[in-house]
Amino acid sequence: MALMPVDEALSRVTGDAKPVTRTETLTLGEAAGRVLARDLVALRTQPPFSASAMDGYAVRSADVTEPGAELELIGESAAGHGFEGTLRTGQTVRIFTGAPLPDGADSIVIQEDTETLEGGRVRMGVSAAEGKHVRLAGVDFTKGRAGLAAGRFLDPGAITLAAAMNHPRVEVHARPKVAILATGDELKLPGEELGPGQIIASNTYGIAAMVRAAGGEVIDLGIARDDMQALDAALDSALTQGADVLVTVGGASVGDHDLVQDALRNRGMSLDFWKIAMRPGKPLMSGRLGDMKVLGLPGNPASSLVCGYLFLEPLVALLAGRAVPRRLRKAFLGNALPENGERQDYMRGRLSLNAEGQMIASSFQLQDSSLMSVFADADCLIVRPPFAPAAHTGDETDVLVLSA
Numbered sequence: 192m193a194l195m196p197v198d199e200a201l202s203r204v205t206g207d208a209k210p211v212t213r214t215e216t217l218t219l220g221e222a223a224g225r226v227l228a229r230d231l232v233a234l235r236t237q238p239p240f241s242a243s244a245m246d247g248y249a250v251r252s253a254d255v256t257e258p259g260a261e262l263e264l265i266g267e268s269a270a271g272h273g274f275e276g277t278l279r280t281g282q283t284v285r286i287f288t289g290a291p292l293p294d295g296a297d298s299i300v301i302q303e304d305t306e307t308l309e310g311g312r313v314r315m316g317v318s319a320a321e322g323k324h325v326r327l328a329g330v331d332f333t334k335g336r337a338g339l340a341a342g343r344f345l346d347p348g349a350i351t352l353a354a355a356m357n358h359p360r361v362e363v364h365a366r367p368k369v370a371i372l373a374t375g376d377e378l379k380l381p382g383e384e385l386g387p388g389q390i391i392a393s394n395t396y397g398i399a400a401m402v403r404a405a406g407g408e409v410i411d412l413g414i415a416r417d418d419m420q421a422l423d424a425a426l427d428s429a430l431t432q433g434a435d436v437l438v439t440v441g442g443a444s445v446g447d448h449d450l451v452q453d454a455l456r457n458r459g460m461s462l463d464f465w466k467i468a469m470r471p472g473k474p475l476m477s478g479r480l481g482d483m484k485v486l487g488l489p490g491n492p493a494s495s496l497v498c499g500y501l502f503l504e505p506l507v508a509l510l511a512g513r514a515v516p517r518r519l520r521k522a523f524l525g526n527a528l529p530e531n532g533e534r535q536d537y538m539r540g541r542l543s544l545n546a547e548g549q550m551i552a553s554s555f556q557l558q559d560s561s562l563m564s565v566f567a568d569a570d571c572l573i574v575r576p577p578f579a580p581a582a583h584t585g586d587e588t589d590v591l592v593l594s595a
């Protein structure tokens with residue numbers, strides 16, 4: 192039977208993913224990188240008064256219709272200390288950036304275009320147009336209007352606006368909880384003593400980093416041995432901690448010790464798919480256990496990380512209410528590649544720019560899915576569609592950019 196194409200697998204994993212409905216109220220300092228759960232209405236108007244955009248002199252434009260007008264200086268308006276009176280014909284007020292425009296004034300002449308004269312008079316070296324260098328009250332935002340909409344990602348610009356609208360705290364979507372479980376008798380934690388045949392459970396750390404960067408909260412379930420009891424206890428833990436997603440790593444293939452799927456089925460998981468037309472990552476599994484989405488990643492480090500970028504990152508981003516990171520770009524091959532088989536291939540590679548500023552993607556010689564050093568050196572994945580013919584240096588290709 193033909194394996195499921197990557198695109199179909201992706202739409203099955205992410206198709207019904209919606210931001211988690213749990214919310215929390217955070218200070219602005221804590222809320223950066225989160226997603227607004229409700230519209231945020233301005234609690235004030237900005238600027239609250241018409242203000243000067245420059246350092247100079249506030250004038251009535253009708254007094255300064257051509258260069259050379261001489262006006263009487265009657266006071267000063269600074270930010271935080273406005274001029275109390277009203278500007279009358281023939282008068283001017285010294286004014287600074289951000290200061291309230293005095294009543295009667297309708298224009299600013301910047302100080303570089305003026306000359307102070309004897310006897311408290313100022314000569315305007317230019318004419319003054321109505322509204323010039325004036326920021327009208329409410330030009331930025333007005334009280335009672337939604338300045339930021341629900342669903343907005345709180346980047347530095349949005350945080351700044353939320354603060355300016357006078358919100359010390361905001362209600363945001365809770366981070367989706369992603370439980371991560373490494374499986375395998377051979378695995379130990381980093382820093383532990385290794386016995387014969389043992390290796391370090393490494394890729395779960397990369398997966399956890401990916402989850403956090405995509406907006407998720409990690410529940411670290413550690414390592415489960417290859418036995419049903421250990422796996423069952425880990426599943427219990429994921430369920431009782433209210434995980435939105437369970438990610439298992441390893442034990443996904445067809446070996447006698449690949450028990451993860453059996454353990455999940457025993458608990459009532461409905462399997463959506465298992466095995467897809469992808470290299471690395473063929474034994475990817477997707478299912479659902481109650482409200483918890485289950486993603487079974489292969490154990491090989493490159494396989495789990497590639498599957499993570501393709502399926503887990505978009506899933507977590509959508510559950511967090513964020514936009515899915517756009518990693519797909521066009522590049523030109525820096526080396527020839529052989530024809531491809533039935534699985535869509537994601538080859539580890541490096542990007543560079545040629546003399547014309549075009550992006551060049553060159554694949555590493557070694558592509559085995561166990562190689563963490565190669566993955567760490569890679570900053571892109573070169574996408575080879577199923578049955579792609581042999582490609583030449585300079586051919587255009589799709590790449591997924593891994594580095595920002």
Ligand SMILES: Nc1nc2c(c(=O)[nH]1)N[C@H]1C(S)=C(S)[C@@H](COP(=O)(O)OP(=O)(O)OC[C@H]3O[C@@H](n4cnc5c(N)ncnc54)[C@H](O)[C@@H]3O)O[C@H]1N2
Nearest residue numbers: 373391392393394395441442443444449473489490491494
């Ligand atoms: N007869 C077949 N054998 C295999 C097939 C197949 O179709 N038929 N598929 C191969 C492919 S493709 C992959 S990918 C692997 C995936 O296997 P599993 O998901 O069952 O992974 P494991 O056997 O548990 O581990 C594979 C490899 O990765 C190491 N590992 C496991 N967990 C971790 C971890 N957390 N950190 C670092 N390394 C880990 C493990 O020790 C193994 O070396 O199956 C092929 N076999």
Ligand code: MOO
Nearest residue numbers: 471472473494560
């Ligand atoms: O798909 Mo496996 O992930 O080729 O190594």
